[in-house]
Amino acid sequence: MSNNLISTHAxxxxxxxxxxxxxxxxxxxxxxxxxxxxxxxxxxxxSLDSKKTKI
Numbered sequence: 001m002s003n004n005l006i007s008t009h010a011x012x013x014x015x016x017x018x019x020x021x022x023x024x025x026x027x028x029x030x031x032x033x034x035x036x037x038x039x040x041x042x043x044x045x046x047s048l049d050s051k052k053t054k055i
């Protein structure tokens with residue numbers, strides 16, 4: 001699993017991950033990656049049809 005989105009966009013969560021159980025951090029990181037990706041797609045200045053193909 002890549003922590004790229006976490007380390008780039010959620011620095012405090014990345015830092016707090018030090019205190020979490022490894023599995024808890026990985027699960028939270030996956031959820032963050034999913035939500036962040038959907039948010040980035042929604043924020044793009046493209047058509048709805050184009051956005052649907054990315055999901």
